[in-house]
Amino acid sequence: MFVRLLRKSILRRKSRFAMGVASVLIGAAVVTALFTVSLGVGDQVGQEFTKYGADLMLQPQSNTIQIGLPGVSIGSVTEQKYINESDLWMIKTIQHKANVLGFAPFLYQVVTVGDGPNAQQAVLAGTYFNKTIQILQPASPQDPSVFSTGIEDISSWWKVTGNWITDQNDTTSAMVGSNVAQKLNLTVGDSFKVSYAGAQNGTTATTQNGTTATTQNGTTATNEKELKVAGIVESGGAEDNQIFVNLPVAQDLSSRPGKVDTVQVSALCVRCPVADMASEIQGKIPGVQGTTITQLTNAEMSTLDKYQSMMALVTAVALLASTMGIFTTMTANVTERRREIGLMKSIGAENRSIASLFLAEATLTGLIGGIGGFGVGIVLAQFIGLRVFSTTIPLRWEVLAVAIPIAIGVSLLASALPVRRATAVEPAIVLRGE
Amino acid sequence: MDEELISLEKVTKVYGGGTRALNEVTLSFEKDQWTTIMGPSGSGKTTLLNIIGCLDLPTSGIVRIAGKEVTGVGQAALTRLRRENVGLIFQQYHLVPYLTALENVMLAQYYHGSPDETKAVDALKNVGLEHRLDHPPAHLSGGEQQRVCIARALVNEPAILLADEPTGNLDQTNGNVVLQMIQRLHAEGRAIVLVTHNPDISELGDRTIRIVDGSVEQDFKSGGDRNGE
Ligand SMILES: Nc1ncnc2c1ncn2[C@@H]1O[C@H](COP(=O)(O)OP(=O)(O)O)[C@@H](O)[C@H]1O
Ligand SMILES: [Mg+2]
Numbered sequence: 001m002f003v004r005l006l007r008k009s010i011l012r013r014k015s016r017f018a019m020g021v022a023s024v025l026i027g028a029a030v031v032t033a034l035f036t037v038s039l040g041v042g043d044q045v046g047q048e049f050t051k052y053g054a055d056l057m058l059q060p061q062s063n064t065i066q067i068g069l070p071g072v073s074i075g076s077v078t079e080q081k082y083i084n085e086s087d088l089w090m091i092k093t094i095q096h097k098a099n100v101l102g103f104a105p106f107l108y109q110v111v112t113v114g115d116g117p118n119a120q121q122a123v124l125a126g127t128y129f130n131k132t133i134q135i136l137q138p139a140s141p142q143d144p145s146v147f148s149t150g151i152e153d154i155s156s157w158w159k160v161t162g163n164w165i166t167d168q169n170d171t172t173s174a175m176v177g178s179n180v181a182q183k184l185n186l187t188v189g190d191s192f193k194v195s196y197a198g199a200q201n202g203t204t205a206t207t208q209n210g211t212t213a214t215t216q217n218g219t220t221a222t223n224e225k226e227l228k229v230a231g232i233v234e235s236g237g238a239e240d241n242q243i244f245v246n247l248p249v250a251q252d253l254s255s256r257p258g259k260v261d262t263v264q265v266s267a268l269c270v271r272c273p274v275a276d277m278a279s280e281i282q283g284k285i286p287g288v289q290g291t292t293i294t295q296l297t298n299a300e301m302s303t304l305d306k307y308q309s310m311m312a313l314v315t316a317v318a319l320l321a322s323t324m325g326i327f328t329t330m331t332a333n334v335t336e337r338r339r340e341i342g343l344m345k346s347i348g349a350e351n352r353s354i355a356s357l358f359l360a361e362a363t364l365t366g367l368i369g370g371i372g373g374f375g376v377g378i379v380l381a382q383f384i385g386l387r388v389f390s391t392t393i394p395l396r397w398e399v400l401a402v403a404i405p406i407a408i409g410v411s412l413l414a415s416a417l418p419v420r421r422a423t424a425v426e427p428a429i430v431l432r433g434e
Numbered sequence: 435m436d437e438e439l440i441s442l443e444k445v446t447k448v449y450g451g452g453t454r455a456l457n458e459v460t461l462s463f464e465k466d467q468w469t470t471i472m473g474p475s476g477s478g479k480t481t482l483l484n485i486i487g488c489l490d491l492p493t494s495g496i497v498r499i500a501g502k503e504v505t506g507v508g509q510a511a512l513t514r515l516r517r518e519n520v521g522l523i524f525q526q527y528h529l530v531p532y533l534t535a536l537e538n539v540m541l542a543q544y545y546h547g548s549p550d551e552t553k554a555v556d557a558l559k560n561v562g563l564e565h566r567l568d569h570p571p572a573h574l575s576g577g578e579q580q581r582v583c584i585a586r587a588l589v590n591e592p593a594i595l596l597a598d599e600p601t602g603n604l605d606q607t608n609g610n611v612v613l614q615m616i617q618r619l620h621a622e623g624r625a626i627v628l629v630t631h632n633p634d635i636s637e638l639g640d641r642t643i644r645i646v647d648g649s650v651e652q653d654f655k656s657g658g659d660r661n662g663e
Contacts, residue, residue: 001537001540348546427490
């Protein structure tokens with residue numbers, strides 16, 4: 001009888017019931033979209049993080065060199081200071097070491113590529129591609145004593161034609177930025193000559209690995225090196241104007257053995273304590289200054305934060321609208337059915353029976369609105385994904401487990417007052433002929 | 435002397451607005467008795483019926499139904515007393531519009547806690563509506579709707595049947611059909627309290643109470659009882 005009563009009373013007022021469902025649907029759709037996008041984008045933002053490269057930049061203290069961030073050109077060098085390559089293992093011994101996804105040192109120098117009239121200037125960067133580092137003193141004995149890392153870990157978004165350099169002892173291969181390759185007409189497999197003319201006289205004696213040194217004017221030496229293009233790099237940033245080689249090659253060429261200009265550290269989390277990590281590294285390695293890439297981090301964060309606070313606002317408004325919609329339809333429902341409620345009471349219905357009839361209707365409204373809203377929300381999520389984050393958002397079924405309880409909860413909450421009014425109807429009204 | 439079914443002792447009802455609808459009314463109703471309540475409009479007839487039918491509680495005074503005191507029990511207990519003892523017939527029938535005739539009768543069974551379709555069908559047969567079981571109220575005439583209302587009032591076999599102007603919305607013919615049914619129910623031994631403006635109807639009952647301004651002005655034997663004296 002209860003089911004029949006519920007079904008028939010709803011069917012009798014189809015359009016009003018549909019209005020209630022529509023009210024819930026709006027809220028459920030927005031909730032679904034919020035959660036689906038948050039889940040989908042949560043991962044994606046983590047990826048975008050590394051897409052922007054490092055989270056942390058290490059520089060020598062009081063270095064006046066302008067750091068060469070991706071997308072930022074390198075300025076001039078005045079008083080040169082360096083980080084010692086031999087200290088880098090310590091990065092992996094900080095308290096947040098688990099969050100250190102990887103790091104790559106950089107030693108920059110301006111080189112001349114080619115000979116004669118066709119010669120071009122380019123920035124040559126020595127770095128790690130895939131370097132196995134000995135951790136001389138692990139933070140605890142259980143920690144591994146080696147760590148493999150390199151530029152691949154912090155620049156995973158690079159588009160590489162050809163191959164990455166994989167051998168840390170490879171002294172003849174180079175990865176060439178796409179702009180450089182275009183200017184010099186280089187393709188994978190081509191050989192080219194770089195020369196560095198800035199080395200201090202007298203330091204050329206330290207050259208290794210087959211780098212030849214000639215003395216010019218008695219004060220500066222020009223070092224030359226024959227390199228082969230292993231891969232062409234397209235990053236959309238400053239990297240496109242650079243040539244990458246294994247760190248020792250660069251150190252030899254400019255006669256700066258064991259030296260590093262900067263180190264980029266990539267962290268493995270969406271909201272890493274990067275500032276803590278920076279100061280920890282600063283404390284560990286003397287003469288090093290750690291800077292969080294706050295600008296980029298903040299930009300990323302604020303996109304996500306802005307999105308989330310915007311969505312939270314939209315959700316609050318949508319749920320409020322849902323609540324008001326349900327409240328209105330339920331109030332109208334109770335008002336319209338006052339006589340019916342009085343009749344039911346006069347023939348023996350208890351408050352409990354009256355309340356359960358209306359609450360069941362509210363639950364059903366919430367359930368149907370929740371399911372419908374989930375469907376609409378999925379579509380909405382795709383729209384937001386494409387518009388805001390330029391990506392499709394995967395379907396997340398677990399959102400259904402959030403959307404439906406919220407839909408039913410809102411529906412029941414909004415019905416609480418109208419249902420109380422229903423139970424307060426006096427049975428005596430049936431005789432009064434109201 | 436018949437058994438006392440309902441008794442009112444100095445019952446007063448004052449409504450929120452300050453209207454004193456009943457003023458120290460003391461009355462008792464017996465089993466098998468048909469009581470007709472008459473009086474001018476606004477004199478307190480419906481208020482009295484509400485209190486007898488456990489639809490409302492008096493402001494002061496004592497109401498007993500089948501020996502049990504009604505006053506002072508909670509709303510839930512009042513509901514229970516009502517559905518165990520009272521059947522109601524309304525001037526406006528008050529059928530649930532989206533339920534069929536049969537379902538309307540079964541609704542009373544449902545709230546009473548004793549659903550029994552066969553019995554519900556029998557109740558409708560008794561009022562001559564066996565061919566209208568699956569009709570919604572909108573497809574029934576006024577007389578038929580009132581008969582569904584009577585079937586619903588009787589399906590749980592209450593000791594007392596309350597009717598407020600049961601023929602007020604019916605034409606002569608249909609009104610007579612309904613009155614004949616009430617007469618039959620009375621003959622079967624049911625207590626009936628009926629409110630009407632029509633003196634002819636009061637002639638059908640055993641006793642007539644005249645209420646004016648919330649007080650009993652007249653209480654006399656009428657109809658069959660008077661003739662039988
Ligand atoms: N719920 C109520 N609130 C306030 N006054 C009421 C209410 N019901 C009835 N009354 C008043 O009580 C008096 C008696 O009403 P009622 O019992 O309906 O009289 P009758 O049925 O004899 O016409 C009237 O003055 C009426 O206006
Ligand atoms: Mg009245």
